[in-house]
Amino acid sequence: MTSPRNWRAPLLALVTVLTLSSPASAAQHPVGASAAAPSATPDRPSYDVKLRADADGSHWTGRQTVSFRNASRTPLRSVDVRLWGNGTDGCGVPGAPYPVRVSRISGGTPRPLAVGCTALRIDLPKPLPHGARARVSFDLAIAVPDRIHRFGRDGAYRFLGNALPLLSVQDARGRHLDPDVGFGESFYTLAGDFRVALDHPDALVVPATGTTTRHAGAPGRTVSTSVARGVRDFAWAAGPFRSRKVTTPGGVRLNAYWTATTPPEGVAVSLKDGASSVDSFGKRFGRYPYGELDLVMSDHLDDFGSMEFPGLVLLATESDGSAVVHEIAHQWFYGIVGNDQFAAPWLDESFAQYANQSYYRDDTAGCWEDQGRWPSDTAALTRTMGYYADGRRSEYVRVVYGRGSCALHDLERVLGGPRMAAVLRGYVRDHWLGVATTADFKRAAQAATTRDLGPFWARHRIG
Numbered sequence: 017m018t019s020p021r022n023w024r025a026p027l028l029a030l031v032t033v034l035t036l037s038s039p040a041s042a043a044q045h046p047v048g049a050s051a052a053a054p055s056a057t058p059d060r061p062s063y064d065v066k067l068r069a070d071a072d073g074s075h076w077t078g079r080q081t082v083s084f085r086n087a088s089r090t091p092l093r094s095v096d097v098r099l100w101g102n103g104t105d106g107c108g109v110p111g112a113p114y115p116v117r118v119s120r121i122s123g124g125t126p127r128p129l130a131v132g133c134t135a136l137r138i139d140l141p142k143p144l145p146h147g148a149r150a151r152v153s154f155d156l157a158i159a160v161p162d163r164i165h166r167f168g169r170d171g172a173y174r175f176l177g178n179a180l181p182l183l184s185v186q187d188a189r190g191r192h193l194d195p196d197v198g199f200g201e202s203f204y205t206l207a208g209d210f211r212v213a214l215d216h217p218d219a220l221v222v223p224a225t226g227t228t229t230r231h232a233g234a235p236g237r238t239v240s241t242s243v244a245r246g247v248r249d250f251a252w253a254a255g256p257f258r259s260r261k262v263t264t265p266g267g268v269r270l271n272a273y274w275t276a277t278t279p280p281e282g283v284a285v286s287l288k289d290g291a292s293s294v295d296s297f298g299k300r301f302g303r304y305p306y307g308e309l310d311l312v313m314s315d316h317l318d319d320f321g322s323m324e325f326p327g328l329v330l331l332a333t334e335s336d337g338s339a340v341v342h343e344i345a346h347q348w349f350y351g352i353v354g355n356d357q358f359a360a361p362w363l364d365e366s367f368a369q370y371a372n373q374s375y376y377r378d379d380t381a382g383c384w385e386d387q388g389r390w391p392s393d394t395a396a397l398t399r400t401m402g403y404y405a406d407g408r409r410s411e412y413v414r415v416v417y418g419r420g421s422c423a424l425h426d427l428e429r430v431l432g433g434p435r436m437a438a439v440l441r442g443y444v445r446d447h448w449l450g451v452a453t454t455a456d457f458k459r460a461a462q463a464a465t466t467r468d469l470g471p472f473w474a475r476h477r478i479g
Contacts (some may be wrong), residue, residue: 215237
């Protein structure tokens with residue numbers, strides 16, 4: 017996620033924008049044993065979703081089924097489903113219920129909603145042994161909130177990011193039921209497969225994660241079915257979007273969608289930079305695996321900014337373009353190489369910002385010094401979103417976007433450009449569609465040099 021301002025290098029300028037933002041963003045390689053700890057469970061999720069929209073895409077109702085495997089040696093007795101779309105509204109108030117609701121659950125027994133109505137625990141009928149699969153199903157009702165947001169609306173346009181319930185993760189550190197802190201991201205999911213059928217009026221254009229086929233439904237309606245493999249989330253939008261498709265020299269299809277008021281110059285710049293950067297990052301980090309990528313643009317996202325989802329990015333777009341390069345970089349850092357975004361936000365935002373600046377060949381020779389002193393004695397690159405949520409929101413921007421990207425540029429100067437490129441490519445390869453940690457990255461960097469990087473990590477407060 018990033019700000020709509022200062023597309024090429026959103027660092028300290030992000031402080032004001034994020035502070036004003038709405039409160040609360042067939043695979044090429046198989047998942048290897050090294051990609052995720054064996055105890056991360058439930059894994060290999062498969063989501064099957066069928067939803068029907070009302071006349072303008074504000075309400076979607078239907079049923080969702082998710083099957084999963086127990087990767088842990090310990091029998092799995094329950095699963096947690098995250099309703100991240102409720103993160104901003106919590107449990108709502110009388111007369112204004114929370115926007116994502118589930119009911120008629122089968123395959124287990126639900127407990128009461130928890131964590132501000134963003135977590136639903138479902139007890140399984142019997143313990144699920146290691147390697148076995150199970151499934152749960154539920155009716156799903158989604159009401160798009162009346163706000164400009166990644167899960168919200170802009171005039172006649174609807175954005176449904178974080179709207180689909182997802183399985184939470186259990187690992188060696190326990191159950192991950194962190195809250196949505198109102199800015200940045202708190203998500204942690206394992207890569208899985210999605211098949212989502214969206215029944216909607218013909219007048220609505222529906223960009224979505226994955227490869228989409230469309231066929232006629234009932235009179236005046238279309239069924240858009242999207243299939244995505246090896247992704248961590250699924251997002252879509254709906255509205256009378258204008259659209260254009262281009263194919264990059266590297267063979268990736270970009271599907272651009274924009275609102276009627278989005279400046280055409282900004283659309284053109286975003287398409288140009290998007291096509292160039294997805295090929296550039298593919299050469300540098302490993303080929304983009306999904307074949308196509310949707311760019312969904314609006315000029316009314318000033319306060320919110322932009323947001324990445326697998327195979328779809330939501331872009332605040334003005335005449336001079338958008339943060340498309342930063343958001344496309346997220347396809348690798350959080351999308352392909354996953355991380356616990358609550359525990360280690362720098363592993364996706366700092367890396368995406370570093371890639372963004374490298375793409376534009378920004379002069380970063382003195383960026384660490386330019387950042388000035390650390391904002392506090394307790395600041396560090398490896399702080400969690402919980403730390404930033406405790407009255408340190410501006411520190412989040414300065415550290416995660418600013419000092420994080422500068423630390424990576426400094427590491428490139430220590431290792432040298434070719435060796436840094438090799439480190440990143442190997443890091444992506446080794447954690448392809450898995451989950452990486454700060455320790456994983458430090459090991460990859462240290463393996464590339466005989467120089468002790470301990471002082472470097474200490475200087476940059478990378479614990």
